[in-house]
Amino acid sequence: MDDLRDKYLGLISDAADEAALEDLRVQAVGKKGEISLKMRELGKMTPEERQVAGPALNALKDEINSALSAKKAALEDVALDERLRGEWLDVTLPGRARRQGTIHPISQVTEEVTAIFADMGFSVAEGPQIDSDWYNFDALNIPGHHPARAEMDTFYMHRADGDNRPPHVLRTHTSPVQIRSMEANGAPIRIIAPGRVYRADYDQTHTPMFHQVEGLALDKDISMANLKWVLEEFVKAYFEVDDVELRFRASHFPFTEPSAEVDIRCSWEGGTLKVGEGDDWLEILGSGMVHPKVLENAGVDPNEWQGFAFGMGIDRIAMLKYGIPDLRAFFDSDLRWLRHYGFSALDVPTLHGGLSG
Numbered sequence: 001m002d003d004l005r006d007k008y009l010g011l012i013s014d015a016a017d018e019a020a021l022e023d024l025r026v027q028a029v030g031k032k033g034e035i036s037l038k039m040r041e042l043g044k045m046t047p048e049e050r051q052v053a054g055p056a057l058n059a060l061k062d063e064i065n066s067a068l069s070a071k072k073a074a075l076e077d078v079a080l081d082e083r084l085r086g087e088w089l090d091v092t093l094p095g096r097a098r099r100q101g102t103i104h105p106i107s108q109v110t111e112e113v114t115a116i117f118a119d120m121g122f123s124v125a126e127g128p129q130i131d132s133d134w135y136n137f138d139a140l141n142i143p144g145h146h147p148a149r150a151e152m153d154t155f156y157m158h159r160a161d162g163d164n165r166p167p168h169v170l171r172t173h174t175s176p177v178q179i180r181s182m183e184a185n186g187a188p189i190r191i192i193a194p195g196r197v198y199r200a201d202y203d204q205t206h207t208p209m210f211h212q213v214e215g216l217a218l219d220k221d222i223s224m225a226n227l228k229w230v231l232e233e234f235v236k237a238y239f240e241v242d243d244v245e246l247r248f249r250a251s252h253f254p255f256t257e258p259s260a261e262v263d264i265r266c267s268w269e270g271g272t273l274k275v276g277e278g279d280d281w282l283e284i285l286g287s288g289m290v291h292p293k294v295l296e297n298a299g300v301d302p303n304e305w306q307g308f309a310f311g312m313g314i315d316r317i318a319m320l321k322y323g324i325p326d327l328r329a330f331f332d333s334d335l336r337w338l339r340h341y342g343f344s345a346l347d348v349p350t351l352h353g354g355l356s357g
């Protein structure tokens with residue numbers, strides 16, 4: 001009995017975890033455990049032997065059971081200590097200085113633009129940034145030989161050797177989203193499509209990736225007058241001025257006829273830009289009446305539907321509104337710049353609550 005006792009107390013004290021401890025319990029005092037089997041032998045003993053062996057075995061069983069529960073509690077304590085050490089937190093430390101992230105001006109301006117056009121009944125459409133030659137050019141009435149293709153400084157994707165299909169491109173403008181939206185929803189339609197576009201160009205006012213917002217409105221009787229009104233409303237709301245003068249300059253785009261580039265009256269006094277006054281004009285977008293061929297290419301009947309489209313540089317209007325001089329800084333990820341020009345995450349732009357906080 002002493003051997004049994006020493007053996008099990010030793011094993012229990014060495015048990016590494018609760019599973020090992022449970023194995024020991026089964027081995028010692030489980031139904032077919034060593035001590036339980038010994039207790040069954042009591043029946044074969046003489047009464048005198050039993051009187052000695054019975055209480056001794058019971059005492060042994062009790063001792064093993066309490067060693068098991070003591071060890072179990074100790075193992076649980078060790079596990080808890082380890083967890084507490086891992087999750088330790090000194091609540092008496094002073095608070096850390098606030099290092100909250102900010103909303104990037106491009107995201108902010110995209111939200112502002114979206115809020116303004118949403119108020120005029122435009123919904124937001126999206127398209128892929130890697131698109132086919134067809135969507136980026138041909139469907140927009142820019143055929144293979146057209147000089148606009150070269151002007152776009154297009155990034156072409158590689159095709160596998162032997163694959164002679166025209167390569168996909170990184171979209172050079174958001175205009176292909178016009179085609180995709182018309183294909184998906186037909187007319188009438190009223191959408192804007194903000195997003196990233198790509199051209200191989202890099203200087204103070206050009207980055208190889210930049211942002212545009214496309215607009216498209218088709219119905220039975222939409223005219224240039226509607227385009228003019230929508231853009232005037234937009235510019236007033238966006239620049240947060242009561243009055244603004246726009247200048248529509250005749251221009252040419254393959255996907256619109258007639259086409260116009262739009263400038264706003266502004267002044268540059270002391271290096272800061274003021275919108276709505278002064279003697280300068282600043283180009284902010286291209287626009288026009290959607291070319292019948294473009295409607296046809298997208299499955300919309302040009303004899304039944306007509307409307308306007310425009311494309312505006314988001315980075316450009318962000319620089320203007322928030323006085324950011326170098327476009328390249330937008331994408332440098334310089335934390336000091338981001339803290340300076342960034343916006344609070346809690347200031348969601350709305351027309352009623354204020355666009356820019």
Ligand code: DAH
Binds near residue numbers: 172174175289309
């Ligand atoms: N896609 C043109 C560009 O990237 C901008 C543009 C001009 C878009 C006229 C239009 C438009 O929708 O009607 O320069």
